[in-house]
Structures are given as C-alpha cells and as structure tokens.
Amino acid sequence: MILSRISGFSLAALLLAATAVGPIAHAEDAHEHSISLIGTPKYPADFKHFDYVNPDAPKGGRVRMAAVGGFDSLNPVLYKGDSAAGLGLIYESLTASSLDEDSAAYGQIAEWISHPDDYSSVTFKLREGAKWHDGKPITVEDVIYSLEINKKANPQLGLYYKNVKSAEKTGDREVTFTFDTKDNRELPFIIGQLTILPKHWWTGKDAKGNQRDPLKTTMEPPLGSGPYKIKKVVPGRSITYERVEDYWGKDLPINTGQYNYDTIRFDYYRDPTVAFEAFKAGSLDYHNESSSKNWATAYDFEAVEKGWVKRQEVPVANAAPMQSFAFNIRRPKFQDVRVRRAFALAFDFEWSNKNLFFGQYKRVGSYFENTELAAPKKLPEGRELEILNEVKDEVPPEVFTEVHENPTTEGKGGLRANLREAMKLLNEAGWKVKNGALTNEKTGEKMQVEFLLVNPLFERVVQPYMRNLEKLGIKSSERLVDSAQYTRRLQRFNYDIIVTSFAQSRSPGNEQRYYWGSEAADREGSENLIGIKDPAIDKLIDKVIYAKDREELVAATHALDRVLLWNDFVVPHWYSPVVRIAYWNRYGQPKTLPELSPGFVQVWWYDKEKAAKLPGGAK
Numbered sequence: 001m002i003l004s005r006i007s008g009f010s011l012a013a014l015l016l017a018a019t020a021v022g023p024i025a026h027a028e029d030a031h032e033h034s035i036s037l038i039g040t041p042k043y044p045a046d047f048k049h050f051d052y053v054n055p056d057a058p059k060g061g062r063v064r065m066a067a068v069g070g071f072d073s074l075n076p077v078l079y080k081g082d083s084a085a086g087l088g089l090i091y092e093s094l095t096a097s098s099l100d101e102d103s104a105a106y107g108q109i110a111e112w113i114s115h116p117d118d119y120s121s122v123t124f125k126l127r128e129g130a131k132w133h134d135g136k137p138i139t140v141e142d143v144i145y146s147l148e149i150n151k152k153a154n155p156q157l158g159l160y161y162k163n164v165k166s167a168e169k170t171g172d173r174e175v176t177f178t179f180d181t182k183d184n185r186e187l188p189f190i191i192g193q194l195t196i197l198p199k200h201w202w203t204g205k206d207a208k209g210n211q212r213d214p215l216k217t218t219m220e221p222p223l224g225s226g227p228y229k230i231k232k233v234v235p236g237r238s239i240t241y242e243r244v245e246d247y248w249g250k251d252l253p254i255n256t257g258q259y260n261y262d263t264i265r266f267d268y269y270r271d272p273t274v275a276f277e278a279f280k281a282g283s284l285d286y287h288n289e290s291s292s293k294n295w296a297t298a299y300d301f302e303a304v305e306k307g308w309v310k311r312q313e314v315p316v317a318n319a320a321p322m323q324s325f326a327f328n329i330r331r332p333k334f335q336d337v338r339v340r341r342a343f344a345l346a347f348d349f350e351w352s353n354k355n356l357f358f359g360q361y362k363r364v365g366s367y368f369e370n371t372e373l374a375a376p377k378k379l380p381e382g383r384e385l386e387i388l389n390e391v392k393d394e395v396p397p398e399v400f401t402e403v404h405e406n407p408t409t410e411g412k413g414g415l416r417a418n419l420r421e422a423m424k425l426l427n428e429a430g431w432k433v434k435n436g437a438l439t440n441e442k443t444g445e446k447m448q449v450e451f452l453l454v455n456p457l458f459e460r461v462v463q464p465y466m467r468n469l470e471k472l473g474i475k476s477s478e479r480l481v482d483s484a485q486y487t488r489r490l491q492r493f494n495y496d497i498i499v500t501s502f503a504q505s506r507s508p509g510n511e512q513r514y515y516w517g518s519e520a521a522d523r524e525g526s527e528n529l530i531g532i533k534d535p536a537i538d539k540l541i542d543k544v545i546y547a548k549d550r551e552e553l554v555a556a557t558h559a560l561d562r563v564l565l566w567n568d569f570v571v572p573h574w575y576s577p578v579v580r581i582a583y584w585n586r587y588g589q590p591k592t593l594p595e596l597s598p599g600f601v602q603v604w605w606y607d608k609e610k611a612a613k614l615p616g617g618a619k
Contacts, residue, residue: 031112031125035095035192037185038103038507038550043253050098052594053257053603059243061586061606062263064285066275069454069483070236070268073217077195079154079491079525081217082484084239085266089259089601090133090224094124094143095192096254099594099602102318102506105192106254109138109225111173115188119179122188126173131248132198132225140169145199147177149214155523159514161194163187183546186509198223227259240265257590260605270482271456282584282615286600289580291457292357299582308614310585313578317595320369320577321501324570325451325465328495330521330531333440333447337396338429340568342422345407346468347571348415356460361574363406367561369575371506373554375562377403383555387543388562394536396566404565406572419471426472438473451478452495454486462499491525499573500529508557512541516564530569537563586611 033045049055065085073081076091095105095113107113110124130138144167151158164187165180177191201223202214212218221230227250231242241264249255267284269275276294279287280301289295303309325347327334334340349363366374380388380400388399398404409415426432430441438447449469451462459478466476481489489495502515511527514520516537520528540560547553579598588607593599 031114033112034104034106035113035115035189036104037189041104041106042101043098043104043106047253049253049256050100050258050594052098052100052590052592052599054588054590054605055257057257057260057588057590057603057605058608059260059605060262061260061608061611062265062285063261063587063601063606064265064267064283066272066278066284066287067266067268068270068272068275069486071239072219072236072484074220074222074230074233075153075214075216075218076222077150077153077157077197078215078217079156082487084233086228086239086241086264088226089228089241089264090222090226090230091195091197092224092226092249093193093195095189097193098254099596099599102596105189108249108252108254109143109196110192113188113192118182119185119187120182121176121178122191123170123174123176124192125171126175128173129248130225132201132223133229133244134198134201134223136198136200138196138225139199140173140175142196142199143167143175143194144169145202146194146197149197149202150194153215155525156514156520156527159517159520159523159526160190160510162513163510164191183548184510185547186507186545190510196225198225227255228264231263236268238265238267258602260603261601262606264601273456279582285584285586287582289582292360292576293460295360295580296358303584308585309582311580311582312598313580314593314598315578316597318597319371319373319504319506320364320575321503322364322367322369322570323499323501323573323575324364325497325573326500326530326570327497328493328529328531329569330493331496333445333449334496336429337568338425339431342425342429342472343469344568344571345418345422345425346472347407347465348409348418348468349406349574350409351415352461352464353574356464357574361576364572364575365404365406367502367564368504368508368557370577371504373504373506373508373557373561375404375558375565377405379403380559380562383552384558384562387540387556387559391536391539391563394534395563398566399562404562415468419468422472433473436473437475446475447473448475449477449496451476452486452489452498453478453480454483455499456480458499490529493524493529493531498529502527507553509545512544512560516560517541532567532569534567584614586614 034041067085069082071082071084073083075083076087092108094108094110096108097105109126109130111127112125115122126138132138147167151161163179163181163184164177166178168176170176179187202212205211206220219235221233227244227247228241229244232240243262269278276287278284299311327340329335353359353361368374407418409418426438431438431447432441462478469476514527516528516532518533518538520526521531521533540563543556544560547556581598586607587604589604
C-alpha cells in the first residue's frame with residue numbers, strides 16, 4: 001500500500017502503485033537499501049536520483065489545485081471525518097516508492113531494511129538525522145507508537161496490519177516488527193509504508209492546554225517531518241502547504257528533483273463543474289479532467305486558443321481500477337445473484353460510451369484490468385483450476401463452465417434481448433411485475449433502489465440506466481449529497497447502490513482482505529463496501545496473500561477474479577488508458593514522465609520565464 005502524499009490517505013487512491021509478492025533471495029542478516037518483491041529493484045544502492053526527475057529542477061513558485069466538497073479534520077490517519085487534501089505532503093514513511101516501478105520501495109526514514117527468509121519479521125534502521133519539523137529526532141518510539149495509532153484510528157489499517165504481532169526496539173535506532181504468521185511476503189513491504197507520527201506531539205497538549213487525541217478529528221495543524229508543512233488553513237475552504245527549506249531529507253536520492261513548488265494550495269469547491277470554471281478563469285493552475293464530455297467539448301475558451309492553457313494526455317501503466325455501480329448486499333433485495341445479474345443486463349455501456357463519452361472509454365472486464373492478473377478469457381486450467389477445485393462447492397458453477405463476459409448491446413437483440421433475459425432472472429428469483437411494479441412474491445416488497453452520488457457528473461450516466469430499470473418494473477431514484485454526508489453514509493453502509501472504484505496493484509496482497517474479506521464486512525468504515533461475507537472468497541484471498549512465487553500469485557489472483565466476477569457484486573463501468581490533464585502554461589516537466597502517474601506535484605516545477613508570458617505575468 002502506497003501512502004500518497006498528494007491526496008492524503010484514501011485507501012482506494014493509495015493502492016494505485018502498491019506491490020506485494022514475488023521471489024527474491026534475502027539473507028537473514030542482509031541490510032538492504034530497498035525492498036523488492038518482484039525481482040531486483042530498478043535502482044541500486046548508489047543511485048543518485050529517479051530516472052524520471054530533473055535533478056536540476058528549480059525550486060520556487062506556487063500551484064493551486066481543486067478539491068471537491070469540504071474538510072473538517074487535519075488528522076492524517078483517522079477514518080472519521082473528512083480529512084483535508086494533501087496531508088501526505090507533511091508526513092513520511094519508513095520507505096518510499098518510485099513512480100516508475102510498482103515492485104519496490106526505497107529507504108526513506110529507514111536507512112536499511114532486513115528480514116529473514118521466512119518473512120516472520122522485518123527490521124528497520126532509522127536514519128541518523130531524520131527529524132520532525134520542530135527539530136526533534138524521529139525515534140523508534142515514534143515508529144512503535146505509529147503502528148498502535150494507525151491500527152486503532154483506522155479499521156482498514158487495523159485489518160491490513162492484523163498479522164503484526166509486536167513492534168520493539170532491538171538496537172540503536174533499530175525497530176523490529178514480528179508477525180504471527182510466516183511466508184506472507186507482503187508484510188515487510190507494507191510495514192515500510194506505515195505513516196510515522198510524532199509521539200511527543202500527539203501525546204502532548206495544544207496551545208490552549210487541551211490534551212491531543214489521535215483518535216479524534218482536529219483542526220490544529222499537526223507536526224510532520226516531510227518536505228512540506230501546513231502554512232494556512234481556511235476551514236472547509238482551502239489549505240496551503242509551504243516547502244520546508246531545511247527539510248532533513250532534501251538531499252536523499254529519493255527526493256532529488258522532487259517537491260519543487262514553494263507553496264501548494266488546495267481550494268475546495270462544491271462540485272467539479274464549479275472547479276472547472278475556476279480553472280478556466282485562472283483561479284486554479286492545474287485540472288485533472290475526469291469528464292470525457294468536457295475533454296471533447298469544453299476546452300474551446302480563449303486561454304486554450306492562445307496557448308495559455310495546455311492540454312495533455314498522459315499514458316499510465318497502472319492496473320485499471322474496477323469502477324462500477326456497487327451493490328450493498330447487506331440489503332436483502334441484493335442478496336440473490338440473479339437479481340444483481342439482472343441489473344447488469346440493464347446497463348447499456350455501448351450506448352453510454354457512444355452518446356455520453358464520445359467513445360473515449362474501454363469496458364472494465366476484470367477486477368485486475370490491464371494486467372496479467374485478470375482472469376484469462378478461457379476456462380480455468382492448470383494451477384488456477386487446482387485452486388478453484390478446493391472451493392468448487394462454494395462458488396458459482398459458471399466459474400468452471402463459462403467465461404465471464406460483460407453483457408453487451410452490440411449484435412442481435414441489443415438492449416431489448418438483455419432486458420428479456422433480465423426479467424427471466426428476476427422471475428426465477430421470485431420477483432414478478434404486479435401493477436407495473438416489480439414485486440417480491442413472498443414478501444410483497446416492491447423493488448426500489450437509490451443511487452447515492454457525490455459527483456453530479458454521474459447524474460447523466462445514472463438517468464438513462466434508471467430508465468432501463470423502469471422497463472423491468474424497478475423504481476429507482478438518485479440522491480446527490482455533499483462529500484461529508486457521502487462519507488458518513490459509506491462508513492455506516494447506508495446505501496443501496498454507489499459509484500465506486502476498487503484500485504489494484506500489479507501484485508495484490510493483504511488489501512484484498514478489506515476489499516472482500518468477511519472480517520471487514522461489518523467493520524464501520526471498511527473498504528468492503530459491498531458487504532461480502534463468503535468463506536470461499538476468504539480462502540482465495542489467503543491463496544493470494546500466501547502465494548510462494550509470482551506464478552502462484554498470478555494463478556490465485558485469476559481464481560479470485562473469476563469468482564468475484566461470477567458473483568456479480570458490481571455492474572462494471574469503464575476505464576481510460578490515459579490521464580487527462582490541463583494546466584496554465586507556467587510549469588516545466590521532465591523530458592520523460594513516470595510510468596505510473598503524471599507526477600505533477602512530485603516532479604514538475606514552476607517556470608518563471610513561461611509564467612512571465614501569461615496575462616498578469618509571473619504572479
């Protein structure tokens with residue numbers, strides 16, 4: 001799990017560059033500068049900087065970006081409340097990952113890493129000179145305290161680190177984490193990505209003499225150790241970070257050429273449409289375009305025509321997330337797979353892609369799309385089949401007899417044929433149309449569903465889908481709420497259907513437990529948004545986590561993917577192979593951008609000469 005400096009600590013975003021499993025020889029007492037779980041790290045111990053940076057990038061200038069909704073907390077790990085954007089900029093972990101490989105992490109606070117061959121523990125040596133912004137050193141006690149607080153404050157992380165039995169000081173600036181299991185190759189890696197908190201600050205008192213509590217929300221700017229600190233907070237409206245001139249880690253190879261802006265500000269807006277208008281007006285410097293319609297039609301304003309605003313499509317090599325309509329199967333009406341499959345048949349992706357998205361998207365067909373981990377488009381065989389046979393009586397029979405494909409309206413029959421098939425499935429599940437309403441024959445319940453939305457851009461997607469559902473007798477509605485209410489409802493699993501994404505890495509591991517594991521299903525605030533409690537899926541998750549090598553991992557993930565797909569827990573959406581960005585032309589970028597992200601905050605820089613040519617000059 002990668003803790004993103006840019007977006008704070010949202011777990012769906014954090015996993016985009018995560019990694020987990022693979023064979024690598026590792027002596028009991030070896031002290032390594034990095035940890036790689038799929039082969040050899042790209043960068044050797046004496047590397048000077050990452051390949052994708054400009055090591056001579058100038059420092060200075062500012063950037064203003066948008067965040068949507070609001071925030072009511074500056075606590076970096078607590079799942080309650082809405083944390084401010086960018087909090088990761090002020091914090092660090094024991095290790096840090098590059099943006100051009102998804103299989104390695106390099107020492108950050110840690111000088112070196114060591115673990116035994118059976119992966120029963122991991123030891124980190126803290127760097128001499130690593131310090132908090134108040135000048136105090138980062139200590140082993142801080143690291144041990146951080147594990148405790150991360151687990152208590154966030155149920156997702158509690159599950160993620162559940163196999164960490166203890167953490168103790170084992171030498172001068174050395175900390176050892178001991179696990180209650182062996183052969184979980186991901187554990188040393190994810191421990192390295194633990195957010196390290198200053199124990200002396202969080203156990204101390206604020207300026208008013210009140211005792212701080214890391215298990216509660218706070219608007220007091222917290223103490224950090226990273227390249228930025230909080231400069232100004234306008235509650236609910238904006239947060240500004242300033243670069244730390246004497247940042248202790250500025251000369252580390254992992255930081256050379258990175259974090260170049262003097263200030264980074266996140267301004268909050270009600271919705272993306274308002275934010276885009278602010279960008280057009282020059283109140284924001286950078287815009288990540290999520291709307292295919294806007295990308296095709298909305299960039300005809302003066303600043304684009306005169307070259308003041310630049311547009312760029314950046315290819316990314318990440319696994320495509322499973323964006324979807326996700327069912328809350330805690331609700332009885334969604335517990336029959338035939339009902340969920342009927343909903344999938346009613347969604348017309350081909351029409352949406354043509355009429356709403358200008359043909360810019362591809363359909364998501366796997367929970368591990370765009371990777372070798374996606375279940376092959378053929379029946380299971382070899383090691384995958386052996387794994388599936390261990391749960392044969394507990395999974396849908398189609399897993400062994402059919403290749404899963406998303407419904408399509410192309411070809412003979414189109415949507416009408418799909419709706420006929422959907423009605424057949426609903427009837428088999430005990431739902432019949434009575435007086436125009438789909439009704440449960442046993443209970444008399446009418447099928448009514450609510451789409452809970454936080455992004456108004458999805459209204460134009462949901463409304464045609466609702467019309468299709470109406471043809472099946474399903475009464476549906478949409479509810480657009482603000483980000484705070486949306487977060488609360490998700491944390492308490494108070495919804496029928498949501499639009500969400502399940503981000504994956506090319507090497508999945510422990511995070512599968514909080515996505516699909518039974519233990520996470522009833523944990524308030526967990527990422528098991530669907531509510532899956534399935535013993536077979538739990539067993540397959542363990543097969544992924546405890547895979548002994550890459551071949552075993554791929555086979556186990558194929559099996560998990562196939563079972564998830566045949567349970568129809570979601571109605572898959574779409575993905576784009578590029579990231580669409582727009583920016584006012586006052587920034588420089590490296591010749592080659594990293595493979596996994598545009599890296600705008602990390603590796604771009606403010607260009608005074610370009611800025612001087614814009615209206616108003618280099619302001």
